[in-house]
Amino acid sequence: MSAIDDLFARLKSQQKKALMPFITAGDPNLETTAAVLQRLPEAGADLCEVGIPYSDPIADGPVIQASYQRALEHGFHLNDAMELGKSHASKVAIPLVTMVSYSIIFRVGLRKYVDLAKQAGYAGAIVPDLLVEEAAEFSELCRAKDFSLVQLVTPTTPRSRQIEIANSSSGFLYYVSVTGITGERKELPSNLQENVQWLREQTELPICIGFGISGPETxxxxxxxxxxxxVGSAIVRRIAEAAESGPEQAAETVGSFVRQLRQAIDSA
Known part of the structure; x- marks a missing residue:
């Protein structure tokens, strides 16, 4: 079992829901990323997604695209994400996963990427552009290494394909709440509950919803x-707004927001 499997087993026994912030590695610098990471557990986060900046965003809205660009302009490299994990995974005390393009994994090498990520303290990878038809080799490798492979299901994914994606995933299944790109939204689709409930009946994997969560009310x-x-864009935006005042101010701003989210989730 991976650290993510252990996390969801514990949360289920406690009847709690996971709160999973997304942050971009190296935005606007690695010092800020490290400060925010260290603040997340005490604020109530259960897991953190660490975005690996990429020059060709897949489904990222303008907020996350801008964060990737800032990091790349400051010379961010994949090795920086691995060093970040080595330096902070043990300090953070919640599982970390990379959000990473399959093109990066393929270029590094499937086995080598998993080995590097595990050595750096990451518990899994969310791979938004991995086609299920091409996922078998990487899925088997991740299972053998107890490294979670999280894949995405969207509202327009045919139901037969949703089952295939669930079968090749591990850790949890990422359900995209809306069609389109990431970003904060005030309204979410009326059939979201029905779609998630159907998917829940098809798989034993935990189902986590992303895209469009703007704040405690959502x-x-x-x-x-x-x-x-x-929760991604709402957090990345707050980091960008506070980072000019330094890493600690960014961490305090994000920590306050995550505490609000935690309270809303636990009270629901």
Whole structure:
């Protein structure tokens, strides 16, 4: 079992939902990323997704695209994400996963990427552009290494394909709440609950909802229907706004927001 499997087993026994912030590695610098990471557990986060900046974003909205660009302009490299994990995974005390393009994994080498990530303290990878038809080799490798491979299901994914994606995933399944790109939204689709409930009946994997969660109100609405919630753009935006005042101010700003999310989820 991976650290993510252990996490969801514990949360299930406690009847709690996972809160999963997303941050971009190296935005605007690694010092800020490290400061925010260290603040997350005490604020109530259960897991953190660490975005690996990439020059060709897949489904990222303008906020996350801008964060990737800032990091790349400051010379961010994949090795920086690995060093970040080595330096901080043991200090953070919650599982970390990379959000990474399959093109990066393929270039590094499937086995080598998993080995590097595990050595750096990462518990898994979310790979948004890995086609299920091409996932078998990487899926088997990840299972053998107790390294979770998280894949995405969208509202437009045919149901037969959703089952295939679930079968090749591990750790949890990332349910994209809306069609389109990442970003904060005030309204979410009316059929979201129905779609997630159907998927829940097809797999034993925890189902976590991401895309569009703008704040505590949205989180409270979605919490009863998911095993976890993923919050990205709302956090990345706050980091960008506070980072000019230094890493500690960015960490304090994010910590305050995550505490609000935690309270909303637990009260739902």
């Amino acid at each position: 989180a409270a609405k979605l919490a009863p229907h998911a095993d976890g919630l993923i």
